Amino acid sequence: MSEQPLAIIDNFRDAYRVLERNVxxxxxxxxxxxxxINFQVNEALNxxxxxxxxxxxxxxxxxxxIQQSISTMLALLEQTRHLSSNPPTGARLIVTTQVSTGGRPRIEIDPAFLSHALTLRRPTHLRVIFGGASARTIRRCALEYGLVEPxxxxxTDTPQPDGSVSRTYTSTSAPVSTITDDELDFMLTEILRIFPNFGRSMISGRLKAAGHRVPRDRIAACYLR
Structure with missing residues (x-):
């Protein structure tokens, strides 16, 4: 073997030792x-x-x-990519369990954990924490544990003297604002003066922030005045 190939091999051996140390x-x-890790993977591939x-x-x-060693390095780097530098030391926290009911399993949630979670988020935003349980399931558990009020x-159905039943629906939305058209025009003008690119949804949100729940048709009519 000539001196040039030997020099090439020696250079690669030195480079391999550096790569091994860095990996x-x-x-x-x-x-x-x-x-x-991506940087080191690219170094190995190069x-x-x-x-x-x-x-x-x-x-x-x-x-x-050498090829086998590089393959091992790349595999270990890929594994390390998904590891944590501060892995948990305790057992995995289990906050939901499935109870057999003879049909679809019933999901139960740890009461203490649910109580704390509800101080941070509403049921709709807790689905990810509780393994994808629906907001209805989360609220059911909260009601059963006495954590929220129904x-x-x-x-409600109310019997009438003539024998018919009157059904009255309950609205949970905030009451519609009693702001006058002139007051609404003034507020809308001020909003668009400060935020000229606001659309109807942003305007509605700004009005809500000011304590006024205004229907869309009133906002649209305000544009035309």
Missing amino acids: NRTLCTQRGAVTQ FVASLDLHRASFPTTEFAT GQPVY
């Missing part, structure tokens, strides 16, 4: 650090690409060993 450091100190260009200069056994009935 080991990354595996030990950069768990879950995607940017640093090394492999350069190595392939000089395949003929290496003994077959040594070339195969809401008003959707409607």
